[in-house]
Amino acid sequence: MRVAVAGGTGTVGRPVVEALTAAGHEPVVLAPSRGVDLVTGDGLAEAMAGVEAVIDLANKVTMKAAEARAFFEAGTRNLLAAGERAGVRHHLLLSIVGCDRVETGYYAGKLRQEELVRTGSVPWTIQRCTQFHDFAGQFMASMPGPVAAVPRVPNQPIDTRDVADVLVGLVAGEPSGTVPDLAGPRREILLDQARRLVRVRGGKRLVLRLPLAALGRAGRQMAEGGLLPTEPGPRGTRTFDEWLAGRAGAARR
Template sequence: MRIAVAGGTGCVGKLVVERARAAGHDVVVISRSQGVDLTNGAGLDDALRNVATVVDVSNIQTISKRASTRFFETTTRNLLKAEQRCGVNHHVLLSIVGIDRVNWGYYHGKRRQEGLVLAGPVPATILRATQFFEFAVQSLTLFPGPVAVVPRMRTQPVAAAEVAAELVRLAEGPALGRVPELAGPEVMMMSSAVRRVATVRGPRKAVISVPWPSAAGRSMANGGLLPAGPGPRGTLRFGQWLTETAKTDAAQ
């Protein structure tokens, strides 16, 4: 099968590309570095030639409702229109657990993206996943200095590699609409995960957990980002992942 991965050079995208190629699929990477721009549609028709399924894991780093909505509306419309022109028959979207319960600016854009995909011209599957283990590393290293400030958040994080594996599995099958949410095997506070990263692999920092002064912040702290029902669960635990990645870092 010929699969295109939108955002194929990002954290999850690279893993989706690797997993799909390991499964024997012909993979097209959609990214600006490959001459394809989702924001204006440049290069999309050529990239989607003879593609059966598109996996969209494209992203923007913002907390702005306006910026998030503008990005996801524009890129999703461009992608769906090009898929329709090129005869793509399955669109697989990665989304986030809890975006309909936590009214945060970035999540507004993701909700809009989901709506466009489900109402769009290409049969679709949407997988919502919880925060990745890698998010704890990003939270620790986001800003320089001796202190990392982390929002108070209950989470059930999952390994990005397990998210990638589930996306490829879904891409290989028929469109299913919204599927059960994917989460990791254990619930924890995000600040606890970040402290463990600081201790095991560094950089060593003081980690401060701060509640966001808003309804969205209260929802995050009270479990709004946890899965609301049964669904697939990752098997890799955070401690095991952290030990393995620390060993890999030390060997490089």
């Protein structure tokens, strides 16, 4: 099956492309580096020729609601329209656990994206997923300097390879609407993850606790479990500690 992967060069896009190939499918990467711009639509029609299914992983990291909505609305509208013209039978969107319970500008964009997929004419599946194992590192990367402030909030991180395996299984099946939340094998605390990551990297960066008040309403919502799955569903197998061990091994090599 020929499967278009929007955002196929990203954090989860790369393992999805690898998993599709391993399963005998033909991935088509939709990304600016491959001559496809979802927001403008440039190159999209040509890339979608012969595509039977789409996995939408396209992303823009921003906390500004207007920017997030503009990106996800334009890209999703173009992708759905191209899919309809190409006769796509299944549009699979990866979304985020808690995007309807934690009020951030980025999550507002994801909610708009979900709405467009649900009301579109292409048969669809939406898979919400918890944060990836590298979320703690991404959080710290947003604060350059010798000190990082990280909140003490619970999450249930998952390995991107586990996400890829689930998505490839879903896209090969029938459109299923909104499916149960996908999450990692166990709960973690973001602050603890950040400190463990610094130790594994061998760095001396100081990780301090960020008061939830600094994050406003969103901080309270995350502290109350807003990033956690609320129902039974598929669970990954690779723990955060196993992911860390892999990073430590790669650093030694």
